[in-house]
Amino acid sequence: xxxxxxxxxxxxxxxxEADLLKALPIQVAHAKLASAALAEILKDxxxxxxxxxxxxxxxxxxxxxxxxxxxxxxxxxxxxVFGGFSAESFGKNMPRVFASPGxxxxxxxxxKDYWRMARAIFASGFRPGELIHNSFSxxxxxxxxxxETGAHALGCTVFPGGTGQTEQQVQAMAELQPAGYIxxxxxxxxxxxxxxxMGVPLPSVTKAMFGGExxxxxxxxxxxxxxxxxxxxxxxxxxxxxxxxxxxxxxxVVDEGVFLEIVRPGTGDxxxxxxxxxxxxxxxxxxxxxxxxGTGDLSAVLPGAxxxxxxxxxxxxxxxxxxxTTKIRGxxxxxxxxxxxxxxxxxxxxxxxxxxxxxxxxxxxxxVETACSGPDALSAKLREAIRDVTKLRGQVxxxxxxxxxxxxxxxxxxxxxx
Numbered sequence: 001x002x003x004x005x006x007x008x009x010x011x012x013x014x015x016x017e018a019d020l021l022k023a024l025p026i027q028v029a030h031a032k033l034a035s036a037a038l039a040e041i042l043k044d045x046x047x048x049x050x051x052x053x054x055x056x057x058x059x060x061x062x063x064x065x066x067x068x069x070x071x072x073x074x075x076x077x078x079x080x081v082f083g084g085f086s087a088e089s090f091g092k093n094m095p096r097v098f099a100s101p102g103x104x105x106x107x108x109x110x111x112k113d114y115w116r117m118a119r120a121i122f123a124s125g126f127r128p129g130e131l132i133h134n135s136f137s138x139x140x141x142x143x144x145x146x147x148e149t150g151a152h153a154l155g156c157t158v159f160p161g162g163t164g165q166t167e168q169q170v171q172a173m174a175e176l177q178p179a180g181y182i183x184x185x186x187x188x189x190x191x192x193x194x195x196x197x198m199g200v201p202l203p204s205v206t207k208a209m210f211g212g213e214x215x216x217x218x219x220x221x222x223x224x225x226x227x228x229x230x231x232x233x234x235x236x237x238x239x240x241x242x243x244x245x246x247x248x249x250x251x252x253v254v255d256e257g258v259f260l261e262i263v264r265p266g267t268g269d270x271x272x273x274x275x276x277x278x279x280x281x282x283x284x285x286x287x288x289x290x291x292x293x294g295t296g297d298l299s300a301v302l303p304g305a306x307x308x309x310x311x312x313x314x315x316x317x318x319x320x321x322x323x324x325t326t327k328i329r330g331x332x333x334x335x336x337x338x339x340x341x342x343x344x345x346x347x348x349x350x351x352x353x354x355x356x357x358x359x360x361x362x363x364x365x366x367x368v369e370t371a372c373s374g375p376d377a378l379s380a381k382l383r384e385a386i387r388d389v390t391k392l393r394g395q396v397x398x399x400x401x402x403x404x405x406x407x408x409x410x411x412x413x414x415x416x417x418x
Contacts, residue, residue: 005122008256009310025050031289037084061268063294068102081105088287098142100237109287116257117150120233120244124209128155135161135183142237147182170195173202180207185215239281248307251314265322265410266335276300276408278322298322298408324411328362333390335410341385347372352404354412364394369401
């Protein structure tokens with residue numbers, strides 16, 4: 001058995017970047033040509049100019065709520081259930097359609113590993129010729145199909161267990177003897193506990209790939225104590241696989257088929273390596289060519305390469321939600337407004353809006369990192385900018401550069417809800 005899914009995983013980072021940047025303008029051109037929504041979003045963009053990370057960072061970010069709004073609008077006009085984002089129509093090139101909460105509808109194309117899950121499944125220890133017990137849902141959401149098509153691309157057989165029916169899941173595992181499990185960690189825990197209650201040993205289930213839920217060290221230790229080595233993957237219904245855990249257990253390695261950026265929440269501005277921000281992904285998927293799609297998830301880039309020898313970028317994993325829009329004194333305040341305030345002042349390096357007090361008695365304080373030597377004048381200008389941008393009065397607190405927490409929060413709701 002080899003240690004890597006393919007040679008792409010161990011490419012020289014410079015070669016990988018060159019390969020991705022070569023594909024980028026082609027994908028942007030395809031998106032403008034084949035997707036009505038992206039033709040409008042990118043109407044002022046020349047694909048031939050998008051040949052660098054800096055050029056990519058100048059393109060607009062489309063966030064999940066905007067995708068939903070465009071889908072709802074096009075549905076009401078009876079023009080497109082996908083909001084004009086899909087490059088394909090119903091028929092032989094789109095075997096399935098799925099739904100996520102909203103609902104947001106996602107197409108599935110005909111590529112062999114459309115959701116690019118085989119690489120993550122391989123990194124979790126599965127190999128060709130094995131049977132995998134897949135307990136992700138096969139209904140409405142794409143999770144079940146994501147894992148099944150990835151397993152098939154790897155050369156594995158799949159038992160479509162789906163969700164629920166715990167005793168039947170135990171029976172199938174006992175009789176089929178799968179090499180492992182794919183699904184949420186909580187459901188495998190339930191299955192193993194039910195098996196113990198029934199007195200049914202499941203010796204073949206020694207590995208697992210988890211998704212859809214948090215996988216804290218305490219739960220990992222529980223599985224290890226019960227003979228199961230589990231790894232996590234990070235994927236979404238819109239994008240497919242984004243990153244996956246390896247045997248090193250040092251963050252998640254980014255999938256080879258995506259551009260990943262970490263941006264300041266509420267903006268499209270990339271942050272420095274190690275700083276927490278929103279995960280923004282551009283895929284090379286021709287069926288659903290999402291360009292700079294804001295996942296709404298927080299993460300950060302880890303320095304260095306994975307100890308397993310995989311050379312792609314690593315991220316810390318899921319660290320919370322990036323949409324921190326907060327209602328203050330009856331008005332919604334967005335992370336983008338905080339960024340808009342900060343950008344008015346070159347001497348401000350970072351800003352964080354903290355909301356305290358009790359409901360209906362909110363206190364809004366803008367904390368800003370600055371090395372400014374004239375704090376009184378800056379504070380007054382910042383208070384004026386807060387009022388101008390948010391239409392609300394706020395206090396200002398100047399702090400030293402590097403003093404604000406590196407947790408991706410642009411708006412912190414610290415109010416008492418008693």
